[in-house]
Amino acid sequence: MSKLTHCTELLHFTPDDYWQHISITDQSVCQQCRTKPCLTLCPSGVFTWNLHKSEPVLVLYKQCVECGACRLVCDNINFSFPCGGYGVHFVEG
Amino acid sequence: MTMLKHWYESKKPKKPVHKPLPETVLPCKKYDAIVVGAGPGGASAAYFMAKEGLDVLLLERGPYPGAKNCGGASLIAEHTHKLFPNFWEECECERIITQQAYWLMTEDSILASSFQSLKLAAAPFNRFTVKRRNLYQWLCDKAVSAGAELHLNHQVDQVLFDEGQAVGVEMSPPNQNRFLADIIILADGANSLLAEQAGLIPQVSPQDLALYVKETIALPAEVIEERFNLLPGNGTIIGLIGHPTAGFNGTGSIHTFKESININVGMAIADFAASGIRPYELLERIKKHPLIQPLLSGGVSLEYGSSAIPEGGYHAIPELVHPGLLIVGDAASLVNGTHGFNLAMWSGFFAAQAAYQAKISRDFSQKKLSLYRTLLNESFVMQDLKANAKMAALQRNVPYLFNLYSHLANETAYQMSKVYTMPKKAKRNLIFKKITSIQPLTKMASDLWKVIKVIQ
Numbered sequence A: 001m002s003k004l005t006h007c008t009e010l011l012h013f014t015p016d017d018y019w020q021h022i023s024i025t026d027q028s029v030c031q032q033c034r035t036k037p038c039l040t041l042c043p044s045g046v047f048t049w050n051l052h053k054s055e056p057v058l059v060l061y062k063q064c065v066e067c068g069a070c071r072l073v074c075d076n077i078n079f080s081f082p083c084g085g086y087g088v089h090f091v092e093g
Numbered sequence B: 001m002t003m004l005k006h007w008y009e010s011k012k013p014k015k016p017v018h019k020p021l022p023e024t025v026l027p028c029k030k031y032d033a034i035v036v037g038a039g040p041g042g043a044s045a046a047y048f049m050a051k052e053g054l055d056v057l058l059l060e061r062g063p064y065p066g067a068k069n070c071g072g073a074s075l076i077a078e079h080t081h082k083l084f085p086n087f088w089e090e091c092e093c094e095r096i097i098t099q100q101a102y103w104l105m106t107e108d109s110i111l112a113s114s115f116q117s118l119k120l121a122a123a124p125f126n127r128f129t130v131k132r133r134n135l136y137q138w139l140c141d142k143a144v145s146a147g148a149e150l151h152l153n154h155q156v157d158q159v160l161f162d163e164g165q166a167v168g169v170e171m172s173p174p175n176q177n178r179f180l181a182d183i184i185i186l187a188d189g190a191n192s193l194l195a196e197q198a199g200l201i202p203q204v205s206p207q208d209l210a211l212y213v214k215e216t217i218a219l220p221a222e223v224i225e226e227r228f229n230l231l232p233g234n235g236t237i238i239g240l241i242g243h244p245t246a247g248f249n250g251t252g253s254i255h256t257f258k259e260s261i262n263i264n265v266g267m268a269i270a271d272f273a274a275s276g277i278r279p280y281e282l283l284e285r286i287k288k289h290p291l292i293q294p295l296l297s298g299g300v301s302l303e304y305g306s307s308a309i310p311e312g313g314y315h316a317i318p319e320l321v322h323p324g325l326l327i328v329g330d331a332a333s334l335v336n337g338t339h340g341f342n343l344a345m346w347s348g349f350f351a352a353q354a355a356y357q358a359k360i361s362r363d364f365s366q367k368k369l370s371l372y373r374t375l376l377n378e379s380f381v382m383q384d385l386k387a388n389a390k391m392a393a394l395q396r397n398v399p400y401l402f403n404l405y406s407h408l409a410n411e412t413a414y415q416m417s418k419v420y421t422m423p424k425k426a427k428r429n430l431i432f433k434k435i436t437s438i439q440p441l442t443k444m445a446s447d448l449w450k451v452i453k454v455i456q
């Protein structure tokens, strides 16, 4: 069990099946992106590299904890909060 | 790195979008004030306005108050008590803090400084640990019983303007309606997208916003008390410096709750991006530390989480007063160190006073509302932030400060406590040599000089 799965198993979500609140504006930009900070910065592992596809960065938006960090390091990430009532909820403070 | 924003360019504010209201706005109720975000800032603003008889709507995107925030947390009793006398009788607190400690850490040592006193266990107390659900819910209950209307699951999509004057808010789906008011108070937290989108404030720089991760670990109350040397019901807060943030300036902490503890750690978003360190790896560094591991043994992990803290300090505070609109709390960057609850509550209180004055004079201009900024300036909120402004700059000038001097202090303490078969003077010389081998003397002197200039 990786450290990240240990973490994400300890989260509670109400996922929105109809609307994705985080997306990549232009996937071809990701092909050129050298350091790909999104892959390591996200505390919840939302962005994952997807070698053989035309869409190199997969966005696992349903496990986003809404910290807002990604929006500050990459212009190619289109961020907004999930709709009212959806997304992560913390119970332990 | 092509799309990686230049840290400084990202400060540029976006163009204001003042969307004209269509003629066909549904005849919905108009409020005196709308507050966006039911955190400590927003709920306090709503409470104090409702108490003065204003018609208040409080909007929160989460399914319950506190659902969207995590990490920490402790409440400074004095500031809270002045706004909400004897709050500890109403708000469910976890532990009375009787011990505060700082641990300077390296990979295998801890140099601890700690203060513990039973004097802190009596009213008016010093600090309490709190769970956010309880704190946020308590403040929301107060606002609602004072007459404010609270809508949960309501995500504000944008602020509506009429010729530059804020006049209402529009909700995102599934409640795609609008609410109107004379005054809008933005209390939407560290990632204040609303103020940013409206062009009222620049986008925060990734250098000024810190990303924190936390893990809550359940342990029986008696085990916590035994391991941390506490009387029943009493608690400790331990600041962790050095090793936890892997050489970057950042901090960690342990907060003790009734039957669990929170481990928190974080640093600037810019440092995470540049270093490639994964945030949860910092949690592992703490949990796996040989001297911390025994404190956690047998604990059950309950919850992981991550949230941001504005750390730009005084100089990062944007314009807080706009026509018909005020910004409070984290959205206004009002955080001192990692303390934000009190600044949020007090800024909410001051905003409520300005709103009340505006309401009785029917004047919602920027000039009239600037009473908010005046009250803030005269209070501990701005004075403390000003006093700490130099510390934030210091951390930027000496980015390795925390980690390096944590190493030095531990090495000194280690050498001092070690018994050598040599005379005292020789021992002192040896320690001096060991220390200066870690950091050359001239470098130390120049860092020390920077520190002195700030502290004096």
Ligand SMILES: Cc1cc2nc3c(=O)[nH]c(=O)nc-3n(C[C@H](O)[C@H](O)[C@H](O)COP(=O)(O)OP(=O)(O)OC[C@H]3O[C@@H](n4cnc5c(N)ncnc54)[C@H](O)[C@@H]3O)c2cc1C
Binding pocket: B036, B037, B038, B039, B040, B041, B042, B059, B060, B061, B062, B065, B066, B067, B068, B069, B070, B071, B072, B073, B074, B075, B076, B154, B155, B156, B157, B187, B188, B189, B190, B194, B212, B213, B214, B264, B307, B308, B309, B328, B329, B330, B331, B335, B338, B339, B340, B341, B342, B344
């Ligand atoms: C790890 C960590 C540890 C901390 N420890 C401490 C501590 O020990 N002591 C301390 O004093 N402070 C601590 N803080 C800081 C403290 O959490 C904040 O300063 C404080 O919560 C600020 O209150 P606020 O009301 O301004 O914002 P928040 O508490 O962030 O509340 C904002 C609210 O607005 C809602 N919202 C946001 N956008 C919208 C929208 N568009 N529509 C509707 N609702 C919206 C959010 O869901 C949220 O409920 C810590 C912070 C972190 C991250």
Ligand code: SF4
Binding pocket: A024, A029, A030, A031, A033, A034, A035, A036, A037, A038, A039, A047, A057, A073, A074, A075, A076, A077, B001, B003
């Ligand atoms: S999303 Fe941004 S940071 Fe991530 S790979 Fe694409 S361009 Fe790079």
Ligand code: SF4
Binding pocket: A022, A041, A042, A043, A044, A045, A046, A047, A063, A064, A065, A066, A067, A068, A069, A070, A071
């Ligand atoms: S908001 Fe935070 S958790 Fe969500 S995708 Fe961005 S970095 Fe990851």
